[in-house]
Amino acid sequence: xxxxxxxxxxxxxxxxxxxxxxxxxxxxxxxxxxxxxxxxxxxxxxxxxxxxxxxxxxxxxxxxxxxxxxxxxxxxxxxxxxxxxxxxxxxxxxxxxxxx
Numbered sequence: 001x002x003x004x005x006x007x008x009x010x011x012x013x014x015x016x017x018x019x020x021x022x023x024x025x026x027x028x029x030x031x032x033x034x035x036x037x038x039x040x041x042x043x044x045x046x047x048x049x050x051x052x053x054x055x056x057x058x059x060x061x062x063x064x065x066x067x068x069x070x071x072x073x074x075x076x077x078x079x080x081x082x083x084x085x086x087x088x089x090x091x092x093x094x095x096x097x098x099x100x
């Protein structure tokens with residue numbers, strides 16, 4: 001097991017915690033656990049599975065993540081998706097349908 005957080009890459013004491021949005025377990029540091037942060041890649045694929053942020057459940061507005069060396073909220077997550085939508089959809093299609 002890695003000694004780096006799967007969300008922010010901080011090294012130190014890491015705890016295994018289930019994601020709140022996907023069937024995955026993360027190694028999380030205390031800061032990410034406290035903030036309930038999710039991995040930005042997992043959030044992006046999760047949003048793609050709904051057809052984008054505009055179709056995601058309302059509780060998505062409570063999501064937080066770590067991006068560009070800082071914790072971000074729903075507004076920044078949605079903007080990240082918008083700016084990277086083509087790459088995210090390509091990854092989603094490759095992962096779940098074997099094509100891109």
